[in-house]
Amino acid sequence: METNALTAPKNSSLNTSSNILNSSQKPQRIFRFGSFEPDISSDSSSEYIPNSSFFQNSIGAAVTLAKSPFTAFFGLAAAVLYYIYSNTLSLLNIEARDSSKHKPKDKPTKSPSPFNLFEMEKLDLAVIATIIVGATTFLFRKFIFGNHILRTNSIPTINIQAAPKIAQHSYDPQRDLSFKMFQNNQNVVLIYGSQTGTAEDLAKRFARELHLDFNAQVLIVDPELYDLESLSKISPDHIAVFLVSTTGEGEPTDNMAKWYEALIGEDIFTADFSDLELPSFVDPTEESDFSGDYEFDTELPLANLNFSIFGLGNSTYEHFNLPTKQLTKRLRSLGAKLVGPVGLGDDDVNIDDDFEKWTGAAAPLIAKFVSSSSTGIDSSPNKYEPSFIVKELDILPIDASIGSVRPEILENASSINISHVDSKHPWYCLPLNSKVLTHTSSERRIIHLELDLDNINLPYTTGDHVALFPTNYETQVRLLLNVLNLDGSKPISLSFSPNASDNKPFPHSISSYSSMLRHYLDITLPVPKDSIKHVLLPYARSEPAKAFLKKLIDDKDYYKNIILTPVMSPGELIQNIHTIEKKEAVSDDLKFNFTFSALIDLLPRISPRYYSISSSNLESPNKISITAVVLNYKTPNNINRYGIATNYINAIHDTLSNPDTNSDIIFTSDKLSYCLKDTRKHSSNNFAIPIYIRKSTFRLPSDPSVPIVMVGPGTGIAPFRGFIRERFYQAKNSIPVGPTVLFFGNRNESKDFLYKDELLESFAALSSSNKNSKVITAFSRDQKEKIYVQDRMTEHSALIWDLINNQNGHFYICGDGKTMSKDVIATLKRIAQNEGKLDETRASSWFTTLKNTNRYAEDVWA
Numbered sequence: 001m002e003t004n005a006l007t008a009p010k011n012s013s014l015n016t017s018s019n020i021l022n023s024s025q026k027p028q029r030i031f032r033f034g035s036f037e038p039d040i041s042s043d044s045s046s047e048y049i050p051n052s053s054f055f056q057n058s059i060g061a062a063v064t065l066a067k068s069p070f071t072a073f074f075g076l077a078a079a080v081l082y083y084i085y086s087n088t089l090s091l092l093n094i095e096a097r098d099s100s101k102h103k104p105k106d107k108p109t110k111s112p113s114p115f116n117l118f119e120m121e122k123l124d125l126a127v128i129a130t131i132i133v134g135a136t137t138f139l140f141r142k143f144i145f146g147n148h149i150l151r152t153n154s155i156p157t158i159n160i161q162a163a164p165k166i167a168q169h170s171y172d173p174q175r176d177l178s179f180k181m182f183q184n185n186q187n188v189v190l191i192y193g194s195q196t197g198t199a200e201d202l203a204k205r206f207a208r209e210l211h212l213d214f215n216a217q218v219l220i221v222d223p224e225l226y227d228l229e230s231l232s233k234i235s236p237d238h239i240a241v242f243l244v245s246t247t248g249e250g251e252p253t254d255n256m257a258k259w260y261e262a263l264i265g266e267d268i269f270t271a272d273f274s275d276l277e278l279p280s281f282v283d284p285t286e287e288s289d290f291s292g293d294y295e296f297d298t299e300l301p302l303a304n305l306n307f308s309i310f311g312l313g314n315s316t317y318e319h320f321n322l323p324t325k326q327l328t329k330r331l332r333s334l335g336a337k338l339v340g341p342v343g344l345g346d347d348d349v350n351i352d353d354d355f356e357k358w359t360g361a362a363a364p365l366i367a368k369f370v371s372s373s374s375t376g377i378d379s380s381p382n383k384y385e386p387s388f389i390v391k392e393l394d395i396l397p398i399d400a401s402i403g404s405v406r407p408e409i410l411e412n413a414s415s416i417n418i419s420h421v422d423s424k425h426p427w428y429c430l431p432l433n434s435k436v437l438t439h440t441s442s443e444r445r446i447i448h449l450e451l452d453l454d455n456i457n458l459p460y461t462t463g464d465h466v467a468l469f470p471t472n473y474e475t476q477v478r479l480l481l482n483v484l485n486l487d488g489s490k491p492i493s494l495s496f497s498p499n500a501s502d503n504k505p506f507p508h509s510i511s512s513y514s515s516m517l518r519h520y521l522d523i524t525l526p527v528p529k530d531s532i533k534h535v536l537l538p539y540a541r542s543e544p545a546k547a548f549l550k551k552l553i554d555d556k557d558y559y560k561n562i563i564l565t566p567v568m569s570p571g572e573l574i575q576n577i578h579t580i581e582k583k584e585a586v587s588d589d590l591k592f593n594f595t596f597s598a599l600i601d602l603l604p605r606i607s608p609r610y611y612s613i614s615s616s617n618l619e620s621p622n623k624i625s626i627t628a629v630v631l632n633y634k635t636p637n638n639i640n641r642y643g644i645a646t647n648y649i650n651a652i653h654d655t656l657s658n659p660d661t662n663s664d665i666i667f668t669s670d671k672l673s674y675c676l677k678d679t680r681k682h683s684s685n686n687f688a689i690p691i692y693i694r695k696s697t698f699r700l701p702s703d704p705s706v707p708i709v710m711v712g713p714g715t716g717i718a719p720f721r722g723f724i725r726e727r728f729y730q731a732k733n734s735i736p737v738g739p740t741v742l743f744f745g746n747r748n749e750s751k752d753f754l755y756k757d758e759l760l761e762s763f764a765a766l767s768s769s770n771k772n773s774k775v776i777t778a779f780s781r782d783q784k785e786k787i788y789v790q791d792r793m794t795e796h797s798a799l800i801w802d803l804i805n806n807q808n809g810h811f812y813i814c815g816d817g818k819t820m821s822k823d824v825i826a827t828l829k830r831i832a833q834n835e836g837k838l839d840e841t842r843a844s845s846w847f848t849t850l851k852n853t854n855r856y857a858e859d860v861w862a
């Protein structure tokens with residue numbers, strides 16, 4: 001993660017719905033006469049016809065009723081009663097019917113006797129036979145029809161009325177994932193919740209593995225694009241695999257939020273799941289199969305759903321993998337059957353390792369469900385085929401300057417819908433100005449960048465986050481063009497291949513090789529082992545190349561030394577294969593011949609990076625600012641590596657500071673080259689930086705007179721710069737502003753005092769109206785003994801206690817969540833013990849009350 005790519009604070013992404021489906025409610029039974037029912041048991045070539053007409057509805061109703069247990073029960077009862085009734089009549093010598101309609105008058109009447117079928121009327125026989133056959137069919141339906149029939153009858157949908165926000169649409173087959181699976185003849189659906197792209201990439205990779213190694217047909221689903229209720233219609237022979245990331249403070253990702261809200265409800269932290277049967281959360285390496293401990297209850301809305309689940313989280317956060325745990329419990333309580341272990345991936349260690357362990361245990365079980373088998377590289381039943389077909393076009397080459405902007409901007413600039421700016425529809429804004437906040441002699445370079453919202457008035461609130469899609473630097477772009485022997489300016493078109501496993505389109509179908517590599521693909525992340533196996537290995541034709549790649553796949557330490565430790569980029573890996581083949585004098589016809597379409601499968605998409613907005617919407621509604629430290633580091637074997645997004649921000653700064661340079665290529669202070677020419681053009685058609693705003697709940701108190709204490713060392717100052725600008729602006733406009741205290745820390749005062757001048761100016765004004773307003777600094781390396789913000793807090797214990805406890809102030813932390821925020825919380829609790837004379841337990845509950853009353857908020861990153 002880039003430095004200062006931040007968390008959204010508690011509850012930021014969840015809109016609330018008062019009418020939720022909670023665990024204590026019995027799910028309502030809803031018959032779906034107007035809904036669409038694929039017959040999964042039928043031939044895939046048969047049509048999937050919506051039964052929405054009156055006729056179809058009536059048939060649907062009749063079929064549903066005929067299949068219901070009540071009908072079967074009453075049918076049997078009616079047959080028995082009819083039989084008793086007929087025989088009672090015969091004993092009393094009374095005709096059961098008005099026989100005059102059926103029999104000739106002159107024929108003597110015979111009374112029917114028990115079991116004498118031949119003496120019964122044909123119609124009676126037909127009715128009884130139908131009822132008995134119907135009832136018997138229902139009772140033995142499992143043996144007769146297998147499981148298929150179950151899914152089309154008594155399974156109520158999830159009660160969408162209980163979640164009004166997701167029920168605001170009419171049925172759309174394009175949003176029905178069971179329909180999509182039926183159409184494509186797929187038996188596994190991979191549903192991912194992803195904020196910064198990791199789960200999305202794992203979904204793409206796992207789909208490939210399930211297809212190539214286990215012969216599964218997999219649909220990848222972004223839940224934002226599908227309706228939750230279609231989950232209940234997945235065939236019981238199929239399986240849904242959830243890959244669920246955690247964001248903010250234990251929250252679901254934006255693309256999962258609506259499903260989550262409908263399933264879990266608004267109160268994600270206090271929802272009571274104690275009455276539910278809990279799955280054990282296990283080490284995925286242990287062999288376990290949860291499928292056996294489960295009772296099939298057809299009354300529950302998700303009774304037909306089989307699911308596996310892997311969570312992505314980070315154990316340094318308080319709510320580790322919370323959405324995954326809650327979702328697992330909830331799905332089970334709705335009747336879904338858990339297959340395989342629950343995986344809880346930990347980004348603090350290595351999420352790829354956790355995922356590999358989990359897939360090792362889960363993939364065979366998932367495969368069992370879709371009745372396939374086979375493992376191993378050489379016995380793959382399916383051959384790898386790239387998802388995209390790339391065609392070179394015979395039109396004029398796309399020159400370097402056009403390639404510097406995302407292609408969709410040039411065509412769609414005027415049609416971008418401002419009311420709908422989000423991760424799938426970013427807004428392209430211009431950089432306004434920038435400055436370096438640290439001294440040239442500082443070990444770190446921290447940039448302040450202002451982005452222009454003037455054209456659109458994109459609404460934001462002080463404390464929100466801005467997400468930014470970076471552009472890759474040229475060194476890696478050109479390396480890839482070079483190793484694939486491609487002309488970067490060549491225009492290309494992209495289309496899905498018939499068996500595409502990746503189903504996410506790019507924003508524009510016509511591009512150039514360069515612009516694909518600059519704007520859409522992450523070209524710096526090391527290639528994971530499974531991608532080496534599934535995508536690179538099939539292109540190895542020479543023995544040395546095969547041996548090298550197989551060793552990377554099979555030998556953990558070798559992979560670590562060659563790929564992970566030096567953080568080897570995909571371009572460097574391909575270059576290495578070429579070098580090995582050259583050394584071994586491999587003949588041309590056997591040389592590794594990797595294609596651009598396969599490269600698209602090999603690489604994750606470029607994901608947005610989140611930054612706390614460091615401006616105030618009161619003071620500057622038409623521009624937002626970012627405060628970012630440029631991330632450069634050396635690997636243990638002394639190779640320079642560069643963070644994509646922060647170096648991009650640095651490049652924008654360098655571009656803005658050299659307005660007269662006319663070159664397409666910009667060299668940054670770190671000698672990285674970028675193609676950013678159009679970022680300098682302030683014309684309405686040449687927007688440059690794709691962004692969107694992510695709402696947060698990291699907010700100033702609504703009453704400006706309420707005291708605030710902020711702790712934000714390093715770039716943790718970002719949102720507080722916005723808070724302080726806001727209070728300064730209010731003070732200048734004669735609005736009474738309460739005590740405002742900032743604890744700021746960094747290495748050296750002379751080099752790293754971020755925003756020094758404006759902070760001193762703001763606090764001069766703020767302290768003139770309230771003597772308690774002040775900035776308190778901790779420069780760790782300006783003296784022999786290191787001093788940190790928490791040491792300064794201890795020195796100012798009385799002030800903090802007075803403002804927070806006695807004057808009901810608000811306390812905020814922003815910055816490193818691994819150690820700093822934990823130390824600051826511990827210090828705050830100690831202050832409560834010392835100043836408030838509370839014992840340890842009471843100090844802890846004092847802090848909990850602070851949190852529960854929304855007077856404590858944190859915006860931290862791990």
Ligand SMILES: Cc1cc2nc3c(=O)[nH]c(=O)nc-3n(C[C@H](O)[C@H](O)[C@H](O)COP(=O)(O)O)c2cc1C
Pocket residue numbers: 001005006007008193194195196197198199200245246247248249250251253312313314315317318319320321322347351610
């Ligand atoms: C802004 C942010 C907030 C996070 N909050 C949590 C959290 O509260 N609990 C947790 O277990 N992990 C948390 N994580 C860790 C992520 O879940 C983990 O890094 C995951 O791999 C991200 O997946 P994604 O890229 O698919 O969104 C957070 C990560 C980020 C970037």
